[in-house]
Amino acid sequence: MKILYALQATGNGHIARANVLVPKLKEHAEVDVFISGQNSQLPFKGNAVQNKGISLFYSKKGGLNYKKIIKKNSFVQFLRSVQNVPIQQYDLIINDFEPVTAYAAKYRNKKIIGLSHQAAVLHDKAPKPQKDFHLSKLILKKYAPIQNSFGFHFTKYDDTIFHPIIRNSIKNLNCEKEDYILVYLPSFYNDELYKVLSQIKNMDWVVFSPFSKTSKKQGNCTFFPIDEQLFTSYLATTKGVLCGAGFEFPAEVLHLKKMLYVVPIKGQFEQYCNYLALKELGVTGSEDLKVDKLKSWLYSNDIVDISFKDETDLLIEKVLNT
Incomplete structure (x- = not known):
């Protein structure tokens, strides 16, 4: 089996997770890595194809800066990347909230499985604010749309949701x-x-x-x-x-x-x-x-006493069986 593991580098969490999961996946299949985004500080520990993708940027006081998001991203280049990314050679694409391969797979009817925290956030049983976040919620839903996904969250709200992966x-x-x-x-x-x-x-x-x-x-x-x-x-x-x-x-x-x-x-x-x-x-x-x-x-001096179970092997087994 040949797998493309795609992740985005807006923030460090996706790369931290990939540094754990990719070596585990390589025990079962040939794995290539595709990374898009431009504002992560954590390095990926291995070879990967880098793509500019679509990145998020923030204002001075900690909010999303939509003007900067539009200015710093080339949506024409993004569409070209979607057209040109070579996904046909892979048996399976595993996608951690990465937009280029998500849209490429959608339009080419290629098998893809989501493996992200965002999938768990959008789950019906996960908590959501009562405030209106129309634009931000729309971005989350449309950024890397995938139908079949496994998620990660602090709490297991469903059997498709797994505990965080700790490095x-x-x-x-x-x-x-x-x-x-x-x-x-x-x-x-x-x-x-x-x-x-x-x-x-x-x-x-x-x-x-x-x-x-x-x-x-x-x-x-x-x-x-x-x-x-x-x-x-x-x-x-x-x-x-x-x-x-x-x-x-x-x-x-x-x-x-x-x-x-x-x-x-x-x-x-x-x-x-x-x-x-x-x-x-x-x-x-x-x-x-x-x-x-x-x-x-x-x-x-409050400390929350919680333990996260290591479910990495079970997760990989479910992904490969799916």
Whole structure:
């Protein structure tokens, strides 16, 4: 069997998952990897075809920047990629929210299986906000449309939904708890973060940001550029984590039994769904970055005690049998 594993690189979670799943799939089949998108900082550990695809961008204060999304993406180039991607040579396409191969398979009637967190978010039994997110929800549905999918979520709402896949590098961490908070909010500019975090003077904040080119100490905040190895070392010893309401990284924080505070990206339907799912588990968060709420969280020392079962082998068996 020859498989094309396609994933998108808007964010790091899809690549983190691929770094676990692709080696497992290669035990059963010949696997090529196709990556589209342009704003991920985590490297894929292997050979892959890179494509510009369609990427998402954010405003200064943590919301989707639709003007930048339109400006930075070439939809003509995207359509050409859909026409030219060589999917006919593969017996199966496994798609982790990747739009080029999703549309190519749709229009060429090629067998494709979705394997993404987004599939679980859209499931009827998964929690969804009551607010109107018409445009963001439409993007989620139409970005990489696939009928037959397996999903990942914090809770198993259905037998087609699996627990998060935790990387071995996270499983093998020797954890301690030093008195600082690790911050990863890549949709916020550094000055916006400093404006809030500097007001909480009895805590040190270690911030990793795509907007940092060099490390910089500013008051009780230390800003670092994205560096996977350095980030992981700080994750091992932090007291807690302040991050977006994504999926893979909050799942890793929960696995490590660290304090967790999440802030969903404004206007992004998927992150608000995650925010609700995490709140159901007892995770603290807020829709805005507020000083009083962060202080209350810090004083609480709350840690959500949850364990995620490793279902990787079962998942691969189901995918290949399907």
